[in-house]
Amino acid sequence: MANINLAQDNAAQEPRLISKGMAMVLIVFFAIILAYGIVLLLDMRVKSEVVQMKSQYAEAYEKMRRGEASEVADFNNRMNISQKILAEGLNTSEILSAVEKSMIPAVYLDSYSYDADGSSVTLGCVGDNYNTAAKQILNFKNSDFFAGVTAGETELEEETNKINFTIILKLK
């Protein structure tokens, strides 16, 4: 006859209050709550540190600005502007010298007008005849100093029998 053991071992054990699975879930749950709390605390701490840093920065910033910084910034700005304006503009003596070099003997100047904004020189010239006027224009065109040469109005002065003509020189 087969031996059938009908005795129940578990019957002796006390019933569990919570199951293993439930315990695991509860641990995770409380860990999450704890983590959230830590995050909130850290958040508050970092936030207050940021506020403190900003306040310290503003204080140090004002202290620096009110000290010697003003004189230093003024000197630097003055030097930067000086550097910029030092290279500004052409030396008018150089332009006059370039004009002198390009003048032909049969022509003389009646007027010289330099305009820095337009970067040009307008010359009122007097020549013996139209041929000399043409030669003068060509001579200016041959100069490397000027970027462009334009012939202006030309007229014959009957009293002196001379040619008055205008030349506009564009500067480089």
Add this chain to the structure above:
Amino acid sequence: MKAKILLVPLMAAISLALVIWFVYPAITNGTDGLLEKYGQLKKEKEKSAQLETKSQNVKKLSAQLASSPEEKKVLFQFLPDSMKEEEIIDNLNFLATNSSLSVIDLSVGQPAEEAVEETAAVAGPPVAADTSGQGLMGGEEGFLPVTEPAERNFEVTFSVVGDYEKVKDLLGKISALERFNGIKTLEIRKPTGQEGTGNSLITDTVLKFNFLKKRDVLPDVESSAFGLEKFSMKTIGDIKNSKSTAILKLNIDQAGKANPFLP
């Protein structure tokens, strides 16, 4: 028993929901999570460190300026902090007389409206410290654009009569003046009628002078000056090399008159 079976997945679902809706957004949400605040704190610390460096630089630069009075004098002579029109009148008159030219007009105009050069895309000073904790992630809110004072130009009309060579000599001396100036317009013409005779020429010049007022506003911490540890005096060297006409110092011999209308 059934409720007990449901409790485990329910708690698991609640835990998951907590993580999704509360914990993760508190850690990072792209704007004001803990990680972003840490980033902000790091940025603030870096800014403070930079400010400290700049503060040290200011001390070094200030000491350099204190030990370079000659360079400072050259710079302030080249670009003064006020119009100093009396200096211009005295010097132009002296140079013309020295070149044997007669001055027929010497007038100083008024400076153009004050201009302020704005340096774009650079953070400016904070208007006030943000102590509320609000808007910590706002970046550069409360910051003004950086402004640097600009020079003010004014014109001087100057007319002389004399020979061409002397005029040329005068123009050379003016251009080498230790104070900045530029020729805006120059007209040299032969005199007509009663204006003169012979080889004399009339020269009408409009000269541009300028000045830069000492700053009356506090400098911005982002000013390029504070990034320097030492001033390069190259510009001052260039001024010294290219400007050789010394500026005369005007002295008043005596002052006081009982009747100002008497000659």
